Amino acid sequence: MELLLDIVSWILLISGSFFALTGALGLLRFPDFFTRTHAASVTDTAGAGLILTGLMLQAGWGLVLAKLLLILLFSLLASTTACHAMAKAALKSGLKPQTVNDNSNSEKETSSKP
């Protein structure tokens, strides 16, 4: 039983780390501010969720488990609110989101150049 819990918890921790890494990579790869917020929300939901669930399995029944649950709950609430606040602030200060039409135009331009 102990071994099984350890194995599941390690799988959760490693896959959580993978999603956190994916979020960071998306931040670097995506073209503009609004698409980058999507990448950050991968870290916020899957990354934090899986890592905290893995830690809960390590903690066992007790106060630590309850505290980890609280951390997960508050981080999910706070990260969505912060994400919305940032996106709205960016929109209100005049940053225009790149949409698919701009993308296809720029692709045409770059492909017609050579």
Next chain:
Amino acid sequence: MKHVLALSVLLSAFWLINSGHYTSLILFFMVVSVLFVAVLCHRMDVVDGESQPLELTFTIPVYWLWLIKEVTVANIAVTRCVWKGAHSISPSVIKVKANQKTDLGIVIYANSITLTPGTVSIDLEDNEITVHALTRETAEDLLTGEMDRRVCKVEP
């Protein structure tokens, strides 16, 4: 009154979880500080159905389970886009209508949209939410209106 009571119970539980010391002196401090905060919030008139949505207690766990499933699916889709590179995304801005009756319902809907990777609610005016979607698929998922219907059901 029942909202003040619910707030006191929640605050006490929060204290007990975070403290871990259960001597009579510390428990006395808990009672004093919970009472102080409850009276303070009551006098500030911020304790009502919006800050303590008791009506949602039994309806929201089902919605949470569905939301966890949605977030998982969306996470895998966005992860695929990240590793494929920037050419695999097709960002768009769409407007969806929120059919909820209360402000609380609309906030739950907008927050769920933001929580799901691939869609971020960037503006909220009256009943219309402006959403930035990462790919065409995530935009179409949202336009089917399933999340909207489910949040409507959660509402009292």
